[in-house]
Amino acid sequence: MNPVICTVDVVLLTLQDDALKVALLQREREPFAHMPALPGGYIHADEDQDAKSAALRVLREKTGISPPYLEQLATFSGPTRDPRGWSVSIIYYALVSYPVLLGNPVSAADASTLPAGHAAANGLPAALRLHDILHLPTLPFDHTSIIDTAVKRLRQKSQYSSLPCYLAGEQFTLPQLQRIYEALMGEPLNKVSFRRKMDEMAMLEKVSGQFSAAGAHRPAQLYRLKAKFAQELTLLQRGL
Amino acid sequence: MNPVICTVDVVLLTLQDDALKVALLQREREPFAHMPALPGGYIHADEDQDAKSAALRVLREKTGISPPYLEQLATFSGPTRDPRGWSVSIIYYALVSYPVLLGNPVSAADASTLPAGHAAANGLPAALRLHDILHLPTLPFDHTSIIDTAVKRLRQKSQYSSLPCYLAGEQFTLPQLQRIYEALMGEPLNKVSFRRKMDEMAMLEKVSGQFSAAGAHRPAQLYRLKAKFAQELTLLQRGL
DNA sequence: CCAATAGTGTCTCTGAGACATTATCCC
């Protein structure tokens, strides 16, 4: 009836050393075999409940990762984006903290103690690499444009939502969270206002009695997302 | 390779008498023949440049309308939404002013002089009907849920963008535009603040010397969207 | 005690809303 190729792809983003990184997987098959590209694959009509399930399955099968946050970005389509023919790709974007990405679901507080550079020698497939979004290699299909759209969406939503919390891991301090927001927005934020806004969103809860000990100074209170917000965003009326 | 049905559908919205209406088309073919549904159809791999072109083509072919604003909403998918099989539908939403919908591309100022009730006896197909979004009939597929998503998106974007301008026609006065914003947001707006915000967005220009004469009172200045914003939104930093 | 960072109290200034005033039409 209509010979349209239908796939899903995932833009998996993480923050490492205040730099936004995207996870790219070396392609095994043609077209563009051996080039780094977004993890993706065909929808399996016999097992997927919808495109989101397909995206989660593809990510799990190809990278072993089950991200805490996954949302539809947009659908890209056209006759030339894939050499195999007229294609449609439903794109999802996912956020995961760098420690959790490495299979260490503890705290963003420990991020600095993890090995820097490429993800490797962990539970992750060797073909998976993190790339700074400012220095992307040449990518197949329209993946460069897709990543650009995902980063714009992330930055836009960071202005007025709790989205960046998913880059912070399971437990984090307010100064750490502020650094994440600042890295995404590209500008320093007022500490008092930032804390007022986080309080206003009412999505964080103290991890009782737990503090992050990170040097010769007063330790910071640890927080985590309230269970209610594990998959759901909080929005601000007026932005940060 | 994968037998996924791939279509596009359009949620065409307009504002009539301060009520949001969606254009539904009586289906000609199975499944769900003769039921009202969103205008939609298959992607034509031989002529469509992308899904957006397909949506515009479908809208033109089935309703004769070329909307001033059309944007991708989301992609809906799953094994059961279409009885023909696992399906993907890329949804677009379009905004058009009621007078322009009726083929009268003049001014929102004249909307009150047009016949109320259903669109009929115009250049529009007889099978096309406007339905108040608060009183929708039972719809096939997941079209009810799709319309709900589109309305939520429109209302969300109205909070901080120039989106509602596309519901106002080519020329309009500021009081008319404020009524549109108020109808979408469901609450009265401060006149002074509203005008400050419209000025801040810097997207309107006076139609020189033209005024809307609408009764025994001072006439209002007519405005139109600057050409630059014919297809592109303006965003506010802090909402209305 | 000192250095360093966390957390909070308070002042100021911007900006949004309320109100009032002026402007311009038809009758």
Place this chain on the structure above:
DNA sequence: GGGATAATGTCTCAGAGACACTATTGG
């Protein structure tokens, strides 16, 4: 002139940011 709505000037109050001060750790 009167009634009606458009357009704008101005006052007030809330909220965001700047600054400063206190708190708590390790050395």
